[in-house]
Amino acid sequence: MFSGKIGFIGSGQMATALASGMLSAGLLQKDQLLACDVSLASAEKFVAATGGEICPSIAILVEKSDVIFLSVKPQSMAGVLQTLSQVSTSREKLIISIAAGITLATLEAGLGGPGRIVRVMPNTPALVGAGASAFALSQGTLAASADRPSDAQIVRQLLETVGVAEEVPESLMDAVTGLSGSGPAYVYQIIEALSDGGVRVGLPRAIATRLAAQTVLGAAQMVLSTDEHPGALKDAVTSPGGTTIAGLHALESGGLRAALMTAVVAATQRAKELGQPAR
Numbered sequence: 001m002f003s004g005k006i007g008f009i010g011s012g013q014m015a016t017a018l019a020s021g022m023l024s025a026g027l028l029q030k031d032q033l034l035a036c037d038v039s040l041a042s043a044e045k046f047v048a049a050t051g052g053e054i055c056p057s058i059a060i061l062v063e064k065s066d067v068i069f070l071s072v073k074p075q076s077m078a079g080v081l082q083t084l085s086q087v088s089t090s091r092e093k094l095i096i097s098i099a100a101g102i103t104l105a106t107l108e109a110g111l112g113g114p115g116r117i118v119r120v121m122p123n124t125p126a127l128v129g130a131g132a133s134a135f136a137l138s139q140g141t142l143a144a145s146a147d148r149p150s151d152a153q154i155v156r157q158l159l160e161t162v163g164v165a166e167e168v169p170e171s172l173m174d175a176v177t178g179l180s181g182s183g184p185a186y187v188y189q190i191i192e193a194l195s196d197g198g199v200r201v202g203l204p205r206a207i208a209t210r211l212a213a214q215t216v217l218g219a220a221q222m223v224l225s226t227d228e229h230p231g232a233l234k235d236a237v238t239s240p241g242g243t244t245i246a247g248l249h250a251l252e253s254g255g256l257r258a259a260l261m262t263a264v265v266a267a268t269q270r271a272k273e274l275g276q277p278a279r
């Protein structure tokens with residue numbers, strides 16, 4: 001269990017996924033969740049999904065929260081940092097930014113200096129406890145003491161409640177964004193396309209989508225559970241002169257693997273751009 005209160009500045013897609021995932025996992029209760037948003041629609045959706053409390057200002061959210069997620073778009077971050085820097089108690093709180101591209105140096109500069117600041121890149125499957133996150137700590141984060149865990153332990157606890165979490169050097173955070181941050185969208189396209197293929201050869205849509213999604217889930221579980229190289233698992237499916245090699249040949253002709261690698265590179269590059277001052 002987590003005993004403090006968690007506030008989200010920006011209560012959109014990713015904040016709602018994280019908060020809902022934490023609730024579903026039993027990490028906390030709804031009265032431990034707070035949010036503040038300039039969009040009434042986002043705030044209402046957050047409340048409907050989580051039962052959390054909406055704060056009328058960032059200052060009030062900071063006052064009531066122990067951990068604060070900065071979950072606005074990168075383009076909105078400068079304004080949020082400016083407001084936070086004027087709230088003196090924000091320096092005492094653990095601040096977790098999930099914004100693509102925004103560096104720890106930018107966060108520290110915007111908040112008025114080093115502090116308890118962590119950069120996290122989560123992904124939306126946190127909603128169902130299957131998230132993949134990475135985090136990088138700033139120099140100002142606190143070590144454990146006799147009466148409380150370290151900031152790293154708090155962040156790990158929050159993220160591992162909704163999936164897996166890897167601590168990485170900050171220099172790798174844009175790469176994480178290009179792979180696992182954006183990755184669910186790539187996989188949804190793959191599932192949709194597999195389903196389309198199923199429909200093309202005569203399957204009803206609902207059955208095709210269920211089979212496609214379960215196939216992706218099962219293959220992912222095989223990679224995670226068996227310690228086998230994905231190539232070896234692929235070989236185990238592929239009979240000489242059989243059906244799979246015919247399908248794989250078609251994927252090679254279509255450039256699937258190059259397309260996926262290029263997607264990760266493009267998204268990583270975009271994360272770097274979002275971290276630049278002029279966006």
Ligand SMILES: NC(=O)C1=CN([C@@H]2O[C@H](COP(=O)(O)OP(=O)(O)OC[C@H]3O[C@@H](n4cnc5c(N)ncnc54)[C@H](OP(=O)(O)O)[C@@H]3O)[C@@H](O)[C@H]2O)C=CC1
Pocket residue numbers: 009010011012013014015036037038039042043071072073074076079080098099100121122123124181182
């Ligand atoms: N969606 C995803 O899969 C992932 C997103 N992220 C990161 O999470 C962050 C949020 O993304 P996402 O949830 O998709 O975005 P959303 O647009 O769904 O949510 C952001 C919310 O913040 C609001 N907002 C803007 N300015 C302020 C402000 N000054 N104070 C309070 N609220 C504000 C927005 O309102 P309005 O719309 O009116 O601007 C919006 O409701 C981004 O930085 C993104 O890079 C990270 C990993 C995955």
Ligand SMILES: O=C(O)[C@@H]1CCC=N1
Pocket residue numbers: 100177181182
């Ligand atoms: O598309 C985006 O910019 C965000 C960051 C990672 C996933 N969604």
